[in-house]
Amino acid sequence: MREKHWSWVKGGIILGVLNTFVYYLGGRLGTSGAYTKTVGKMTEFFSPALVKATFLAQPGGCEAGPVDAVLLTDLRVDWQWMAVLGIFIGAYLARKVTREDRGPEVPVMWQANFGDSKWPRYLVGFLGGVLLLLGARLAGGCTSGHVISGTSRLAVSGLVFGLAAFAAGIPTALFIYRQRRVQ
Secondary structure, three states: OOOOOOOHHHHHHHHHHHHHHHHHOOOOOOOHHHHHHHHHHHHHHHOOOHHHOOHHHOOOHHHOOOOOOOOOOOOOOOHHHHHHHHHHHHHHHHHHHOOOOOOOOOOHHHHHHHOOOHHHHHHHHHHHHHHHHHHHHHOOOOHHHHHHHHHHOOOHHHHHHHHHHHHHHHHHHHHHOOOOOOO
């Protein structure tokens, strides 16, 4: 467990076994349902009429069901919320148990382009995740569900989404992190 680098092969095998287990239980790996249910419940609390109109509380993606499915306002700690918590806890534990040099909190490339403050970097990362999640919900999907569950099942939607994510993400990263010339 205290390896310097984690093998992508071991991680892939673990993810594949987990995905297979969830498949045989009748589910899909995905976490946007937790977000959707939380937003649905919050919207219902503040404006019950609005919850029927917002796309954020509509069934879709990882929790898609029949056309007449109820709105996702049933906020409870279910497997999707446990997966969200597990992502944070797992990332924290992985960071603590590895012996790898952690390097600077703000990468050199970020510092060269945006300065050395860590909070703007955290904010931009958070907002980027929110935009990705909103885009997935607008499309009626789930980012992790498409990529992890969809591609492993060879679903066309998962393959197309995965290709589109990389086709958009790579040029965006190249644009954002382009070297600025000092004059």
